[in-house]
Amino acid sequence: MQKPVYIVNDHILSAIGTSTESNWENVLKEKSGISLIDPLFPSDQPIYGSQLKEYEKVNPKATKLENMFLYSLQELLKKTKIKSSNERLMLFVSTTKGNIDLLQDKSSNATDRIHLAAMAAFIQQELGLKHSPIVISNACISGVLAIQTAALYIKHGFIDHAIVTGGDLFSRFTLSGFYSFKALSAGICKPFDKTRDGINLGEGIGSVLLSNDPAVAQGAYAIEVTGYGSSNDANHISGPSRDGSGLSLAVQKALKHTDVKTIDMINAHGTATLYNDNMESLAFQQLGMSDVPLNSLKGYYGHTLGAAGVLEVIISIRSMLNNTIVKSLGYEEPGTEGKVNVAKTFIKKDIRTVLKTASGFGGCNSALILKKG
């Protein structure tokens, strides 16, 4: 008999807070972590992004990103009875570029940890976790996909508990790449808005604890992961599909055990590029979800890449626990081909079932269904 899988605890480290609580408070105050930043390269436009001003150096041997991961994971572990040495616990790491700053910094003594698995192994050892971590690097869906992978590992009895942590740096490497794609917003991004003009990049960590035994939650909460699915557009390596059919496939799989009419809220990917948001709007319309309240959290965090999926799931869980749909920051007027019901304000509503989606380079899409017990 397969047991249900629950998310039972979490932690966020971001530009707007060093705990989930402070992040949630700042989101409720509509505080964005995005600001004008020093240009990291010659640029003909102002660069906005969401950067950690300070971070705790948990370990002098660790890189910036590793310190961020270690801080978040230690904070998460403090909140649970599960010991890091638990035989039935496994770590899943979501990242797109890991310690990418090491490519520039040849003086570092951590150069081998440019390898994502070596970085993850370092984190595992520092925390005293028993098993080798699973590292997932699948562009911008990595975080959502890591939660899917961990949930399936638990459901199929390979483990009982999992920590999924997602993180990436705000780096010159990634920033210049999105600049070359002319995909950066000239201001603070405006997901789904008529005047949206591109993304902001951001950095941070999102960490969740999954378990088949909510008792280990120590009273935190138990949000069940009831559906999952990923897909590929099979269309283009950087441009999203025009019609949203790829994302629809992923959502349909996630909805296997859930009636689409019961979805109370969609937390979309919403990067604020013209094409991504349009693609998503068409997918949700096709799926008959045009009236479901929807938001994107990119206006608060920017696009935090490997962290995004996990971090956004955590804020969505806060929404469920507080029965409050978060305002989609930056949205004023509709500007997508498909009809979507973007949250212009904070909405008080009983939220029992949430759809979370993500899409990314390589044509990939992913979806999760979260349920409140």
Next chain:
Amino acid sequence: MMKLKINKWSAINDREVLLNGESKLVFDSTALTDQKLEVAYRALGVSYPKFFKMDAQSKLGWLSAEYLCEGGKLFDTSASKDVALVLSNRKSSLDTDEQYQQSLTNEEEFLPSPAVFVYTLANIVAGEICIRHGIKGENNFLISESFDAAALVNYVTILFEEGLCEQCLVGWVEAYHGTLRSMFASIAKTTDEKAGLLFNIENLNQVYQTSEL
């Protein structure tokens, strides 16, 4: 009871291209990586201009899938949404990351290339294969310190048991500093335990080792 089998497998290393253990093409040992990849492409006799826009790792993965289906179709197009692609390697996209990073050092002429940057993600090779073969099912890219047959077999088996896929392409693909190493296996359900090679950790490891230089 449902069992999974390895239908067939392909591999490319610095010496040769293999299909089910049989050598299909032997490279000139003095050839450079780019030349080897082009020779393998020309030998297929197919026309796919996008091949030349890819980085070495995507070319390698694209070729591995192409040799697996011997220039034909990997899967029935009507099944495309039920085909999964699960890939892995150690270096992620480090080969192209280094090349892209190098292009950022010129402050005088700061012209980062989107055509290079797009390949600085591990899963772009998966995207290229999905485009070529119309694969629309589950995607995942796992990074491990060495070939991790257990992680691949466990995850792919779960995907089948969950009904998240009906067929799967699973493998390893890595091109780094002129070294090529790939192994792709196509996995399908079977009711006949004696039919072909069962998909399990031991057999997948063995296939990987067989294709080692």
Next chain:
Amino acid sequence: MSELISKLKQQIVDQLNLADVDPAGIDENAPLFGEGLGLDSIDALELILLMQKNYNIKIATAEEGQKIFSSVRAMADFIEAHQKA
């Protein structure tokens, strides 16, 4: 003009890695995008780089690029007009 056109053709083939395309065989009046060479959105961005690198012409947006890159001849016309200005 014809010299610029043939130089442009070679630069396009190089910048976009069009390995099997003979530059001389490109019809300078034919559309660059859509059918023909099968170029896509990344190629359009690469053509913007080509213009900046070789002709010191900055093109701000992909949309602006779309008009300029309608054909090789249109590109050459744009470069000539820019150089005279």
